[in-house]
Amino acid sequence: xxxxxxxxxxxxxxxxxxxxxxxxxxxxxxxxxxxxxxxxxxxxxxxxxxxxxxxxxxxxxxxxxxxxxxxxxxxxxxxxxxxxxxxxxxxxxxxxxxxxxxxxxxxxxxxxxxxxxxxxxxxxxxxxxxxxxxxxxxxxxxxxxxxxxxxxxxxxxxxxxxxxxxxxxxxxxxxxxxxxxxxxxxxxxxxxxxxxxxxxxxxxxxxxxxxxxxxxxxxxxxxxxxxxxxxxxxxxx
Amino acid sequence: xxxxxxxxxxxxxxxxxxxxxxxxxxxxxxxxxxxxxxxxxxxxxxxxxxxxxxxxxxxxxxxxxxxxxxxxxxxxxxxxxxxxxxxxxxxxxxxxxxxxxxxxxxxxxxxxxxxxxxxxxxxxxxxxxxxxxxxxxxxxxxxxxxxxxxxxxxxxxxxxxxxxxxxxxxxxxxxxxxxxxxxxxxxxxxxxxxxxxxxxxxxxxxxxxxxxxxxxxxxxxxxxxxxxxxxxxxxxx
DNA sequence: TGGCTAAAAATTGCATACACTTTTTACAGT
DNA sequence: ACTGTAAAAAGTGTATGCAATTTTTAGCCA
Numbered sequence: 001x002x003x004x005x006x007x008x009x010x011x012x013x014x015x016x017x018x019x020x021x022x023x024x025x026x027x028x029x030x031x032x033x034x035x036x037x038x039x040x041x042x043x044x045x046x047x048x049x050x051x052x053x054x055x056x057x058x059x060x061x062x063x064x065x066x067x068x069x070x071x072x073x074x075x076x077x078x079x080x081x082x083x084x085x086x087x088x089x090x091x092x093x094x095x096x097x098x099x100x101x102x103x104x105x106x107x108x109x110x111x112x113x114x115x116x117x118x119x120x121x122x123x124x125x126x127x128x129x130x131x132x133x134x135x136x137x138x139x140x141x142x143x144x145x146x147x148x149x150x151x152x153x154x155x156x157x158x159x160x161x162x163x164x165x166x167x168x169x170x171x172x173x174x175x176x177x178x179x180x181x182x183x184x185x186x187x188x189x190x191x192x193x194x195x196x197x198x199x200x201x202x203x204x205x206x207x208x209x210x211x212x213x214x215x216x217x218x219x220x221x222x223x224x225x226x227x228x229x230x231x232x233x234x235x236x237x
Numbered sequence: 238x239x240x241x242x243x244x245x246x247x248x249x250x251x252x253x254x255x256x257x258x259x260x261x262x263x264x265x266x267x268x269x270x271x272x273x274x275x276x277x278x279x280x281x282x283x284x285x286x287x288x289x290x291x292x293x294x295x296x297x298x299x300x301x302x303x304x305x306x307x308x309x310x311x312x313x314x315x316x317x318x319x320x321x322x323x324x325x326x327x328x329x330x331x332x333x334x335x336x337x338x339x340x341x342x343x344x345x346x347x348x349x350x351x352x353x354x355x356x357x358x359x360x361x362x363x364x365x366x367x368x369x370x371x372x373x374x375x376x377x378x379x380x381x382x383x384x385x386x387x388x389x390x391x392x393x394x395x396x397x398x399x400x401x402x403x404x405x406x407x408x409x410x411x412x413x414x415x416x417x418x419x420x421x422x423x424x425x426x427x428x429x430x431x432x433x434x435x436x437x438x439x440x441x442x443x444x445x446x447x448x449x450x451x452x453x454x455x456x457x458x459x460x461x462x463x464x465x466x467x468x469x470x471x472x473x474x
Numbered sequence: 475t476g477g478c479t480a481a482a483a484a485t486t487g488c489a490t491a492c493a494c495t496t497t498t499t500a501c502a503g504t
Numbered sequence: 505a506c507t508g509t510a511a512a513a514a515g516t517g518t519a520t521g522c523a524a525t526t527t528t529t530a531g532c533c534a
Binding site for chain 3 (some may be wrong): 027028061062065083084085
């Protein structure tokens, strides 16, 4: 049986319905953002399968845009794809995880150094104000809120380097690392320690001491301890 | 007219024919490699359009895999895509280009430092031998061959850092930068200068002097001069 | 000639169909 | 029960079709 006429009709209706739901950008962009968010925020864990049919059903689209979204997520390193196999939330070896933490430390170091040399007066002021304000969160033990502050703090550093490409690299790396650094601030005393480390960075930046800022930012990432603590959670799957 | 039966037949035949042509990986992977190569080697210039229909015809596939390939190239930063518009080989502002060169210099610096600290005896030996051998190419003024050597030399550095993630970042950045650093070794005296700079890096690495290696590698990228010289060629389009 | 507009053509976005591959299930023989 | 295997089910890869959008072309008027 030939359904071309019916198809057109059906298609139209769906199109109209979709149009209302528009949030931002194309269907694929939305899906990429939505799925990336699920991975980065831990609602999906390394190893979890992402099959095209389920995703298509979930987002109420056909498999075509789903596949494009998965392709993009694959290029971003958030999912692994192998021919004729379902996509899977990227899981990495301990060695590779370590290399990501180290790369992150190096990049943070570079950003902090450049930020110390280049931040505008306004940027420095905002960084310091925001940092000081976070002391309250530490005292309250507000882990969630501190995590939000922490993300902003680092984003300020990355932006402060005034280098668009480095910003992209470090942002991409941070996203890929996110699934493996969950539960970071739940370790006892971690909040206060993080604050002190931020303080070292801020102080160096206010002095425009690039070398000190780089050193402080590098050690803030704490390659070794984080990597091992965190890996357990990744393997639980 | 309904062509479903015919479709099946036709499809089958094409499938069989394609199977013979397999080179490596899936159709999309092959296309990504092929197109990326065209961009990186300059057979396609920044600003050039990549329309799906022509590409589909060129590679003898339907638009579906073409779209996936373009999506991936977009994620890699080699092409720009906007909704309802043809993909275009990425062109960048002078500011962004400068940020890429700077990022590259920083990354090379990190790689050189880590390489100086971590390269195995074999890696150091191979680096030095290969470097010494390139002196002949300089004397002959063999630009093409030196360019090949140069690529290998830097790859050795990146690998020598013994950090998989940094390797990925620097490789990705190098690919994105490639379209804008064409014709590098055609400047008079550039070959000899490049050799001397390599020599500084190699010497520092052989001494396991990370700081010196980093400094030498950083200045080797020559952010400012390259950026301006090279930008002309990008704009010619 | 120089725009302005509207129709036509070209092109992209997405849905659907079907071949091919992988995974699961069911069942036979041991 | 236990394993091997074949059939069924599920899932991926890609071609094709149509709606929506952008680009081009043609014609019009000042």
